[in-house]
Structure formats: C-alpha cells, structure tokens
C-alpha cells in the first residue's frame with residue numbers, strides 16, 4: 411500500500427482518495443468512499459479501468475506481453491513445469507517439493523471418479539448437445555452430490571471441493587465427448603498422469619489397451635498450463651461475483667463455465683478454427699481482413715485482440731511453437747496452419763491492426779493443435795474450462811479467504827423514464 415492520495419474536484423469541492431501500490435502494475439485509487447462522500451458513482455461499463463479486487467495469483471502486463479503465476483513467467487512454467495505443479499502453485503502460492511507434488515497429485519487422483527448416478531445425467535441430453543451445455547449442467551449438478559463439502563466457511567470443505575472440481579473436470583469432459591460419439595464411458599486410470607488419464611478417457615475404448623503418446627501428453631499438459639489462470643477475466647470475475655453471495659463452489663464454477671462459453675471469451679478457440687477453415691486458402695485472407703476492418707460488418711478475426719494484451723499474448727507464442735512440434739510428431743500437416751501463419755503475418759502488417767494493437771491471443775493457434783490431436787471443435791472450449799477450473803478455484807478461495815470480502819453489488823447510471831403515475835387500461 412502507500413500514503414499517496416488522488417484528488418477529485420467535483421464542482422467547488424475537492425475530495426482526497428488513497429492511492430495503493432501493488433507489487434507490479436498500475437497503482438489503484440481507492441474509491442470505496444466516493445459515493446458516501448460525493449453522492450456520485452464511477453462509470454466504467456466493461457470494467458476497462460476498474461480493479462475489482464486485490465489478488466496475489468496472476469499478473470499480466472499487457473504492453474510488455476508478460477504473464478506471471480505467483481511470480482513465475484508462463485514461458486518457464488510451460489517449458490519446465492507440469493499442470494499438476496502449476497495447479498499446486500496457484501492454490502498454495504509456492505512451487506511444491508517433490509513430496510508435496512506427489513502428495514497433491516495422489517490426492518487429486520483419488521477424486522477423479524464421478525458419483526455413478528451422475529453418469530445418468532448425460533443420458534438426458536441429446537447426443538448432439540454442445541458439450542459446453544453438458545458441462546454447465548453436470549458441474550452445476552455436482553452440488554447435489556457433494557453436500558459434505560459445501561460449507562464455504564470451513565477451510566477443509568473449501569479444500570476438498572477444490573480438489574474434487576480439479577480432479578473431476580477431465581472425467582466430466584471426457585464423458586461429454588464419449589456421449590457425443592456414442593461410445594462407452596471409461597473410468598479413470600489413476601496409474602496415469604492427470605493429463606494421460608484424460609487422454610485415455612477421451613480417446614481410449616474398453617476393447618483395447620490405450621497407449622498414451624508422451625509427445626501428445628506433453629503438448630496437452632502444456633496447453634492446460636497456458637489456460638490455467640488469467641487474472642480477472644470475464645469468467646473468473648463471474649466466479650468471484652457468484653462466490654461473493656456465498657454460493658457453493660460447484661455452482662460458482664458452473665457460472666464460470668457458462669461465461670467462458672461466449673465467442674468473445676473462451677468460445678473464441680472454436681470460433682477461430684471455424685474461421686480459419688472458412689477462409690480455407692491464403693488467397694482468401696485479404697477479403698476476411700477487409701471484413702474485420704469494416705465497421706458495418708460484425709465479423710471479427712477470432713483469436714485476435716485482447717482487453718489487456720496490447721502486445722503479443724505470450725501464450726500464443728508458446729502455442730504456435732507447440733503446433734510445429736505436434737505436426738512434426740504426428741507427421742500431419744493442416745492447410746489451416748499455413749492460413750493461420752499467413753493471416754497473422756498480413757494482419758500484423760496492416761495499419762488497422764497495428765493502430766488498434768490487435769495481436770493473436772491464446773485462442774488463435776490452440777484449435778489447430780487440438781484438432782491435430784483429434785478433438786472436434788465443439789470440445790475446444792470444454793478443454794479451456796477443464797484447465798481454467800484450477801484458476802477459478804484458486805481465485806474463489808482467495809476471495810472467500812479475504813476477511814474484507816463482501817457481496818459484489820455494482821450500481822448504474824439510470825437513464826430510464828422519470829417517475830410517472832399509472833394510467834388505467836381504460837384510458838390507454
């Protein structure tokens with residue numbers, strides 16, 4: 411914190427508000443007393459200039475293209491760490507010792523199974539239901555099965571429901587995929603890694619032994635690391651707001667999944683690959699770039715732009731490198747990758763994108779990798795939700811543990827009708 415202040419002049423009055431400094435990033439002006447002192451609200455639709463909370467989890471520098479989790483940069487974590495280790499780091503604040511990591515991984519692996527009755531929920535959906543609709547439904551339903559861990563005031567309850575959510579998301583996601591293709595569900599195999607277990611539940615069949623490809627396992631684990639947490643994005647803010655009312659963690663994560671689904675947010679990975687496929691060949695790129703620049707055309711380059719990154723999204727850099735590795739390992743090519751590379755090149759040299767600081771984001775390349783591994787596009791946001799669950803859970807825990815936490819309740823600028831009297835129907 412600091413002893414700086416900001417002065418606000420309203421009419422003939424001046425008001426002082428404290429300015430706080432964080433470890434890194436912009437200072438904040440504490441306006442919690444603004445309405446009480448001035449009778450005015452601030453006005454910030456979309457929260458472009460608003461810090462909604464204090465957090466020690468993730469730091470983003472949008473101008474420098476920096477992403478840190480508990481101080482460690484995403485480049486080092488994605489190259490040297492694992493999703494289980496990054497999950498431990500986000501939840502506990504420090505990198506684990508070997509014994510701590512083994513204990514954490516063991517604990518998570520003991521929660522990978524779903525209550526058997528939850529499997530029947532899938533049968534209520536059409537086979538062609540979007541897997542994100544299934545995720546919203548099944549994750550929300552978890553609170554109907556795990557009453558023994560929904561007392562959010564109890565740190566032990568918070569801990570076990572956090573572990574249950576992290577552990578069960580791969581099982582729920584894999585079951586959503588199996589259901590959509592009419593194949594039987596596979597139970598978890600806890601002799602495998604977290605990510606290997608997910609790959610086997612997704613692509614394995616009861617009739618055969620499934621061998622986890624270590625290169626795919628590593629690429630998938632890296633993709634999970636890249637999506638784990640990202641400061642106060644829309645879905646994380648949704649989870650925090652839902653949690654601020656005291657809602658149970660399963661309901662809060664279901665709310666986060668619903669928000670992530672939007673194409674402006676986590677749904678962009680599915681939309682980006684569909685866009686690249688629609689473009690189809692490099693000669694059609696200029697037409698789509700012109701459409702993206704046309705104010706009268708709602709079309710946007712999916713996987714481009716970001717509220718915070720006004721430089722390259724560091725996750726996109728890692729993702730692009732991983733595409734090359736997976737293509738080489740699987741000995742596959744995908745014309746869409748060439749379209750993506752040329753689209754990026756042309757857009758980054760176009761004055762419109764340069765002036766608006768629009769760069770590829772995490773969603774631009776991820777779909778190419780996921781498609782090469784064998785996932786249908788409808789599963790892409792499910793994978794984003796699977797990974798982001800640890801971030802949502804860590805942010806939720808941080809909020810609930812904050813002694814100053816209170817229910818989130820924004821105000822508004824009212825521009826509706828002034829007070830008027832009711833007109834009886836006979837006179838209308």
Ligand code: SDX
Pocket residue numbers: 639640642643644673674675676678702703709710711712713714715716717718766768771772773
């Ligand atoms: C994620 O917040 C997070 O951290 C999210 C995320 C995470 O890990 O949680 O990083 C994950 O959601 C990544 C973003 C995925 N979404 C997309 O790729 C969809 C396409 N991108 C856009 O819709 C947009 O860029 C957003 C939603 C990502 C950001 O929107 P902002 O910050 O509200 O910016 P904006 O819409 O006001 O755009 C600023 C200008 C506008 O032009 P003007 O009105 O000023 O003339 O840039 C233009 C926009 O029209 N613009 C684009 C564009 N994105 C913004 N023009 C063409 N193509 C685009 N993709």
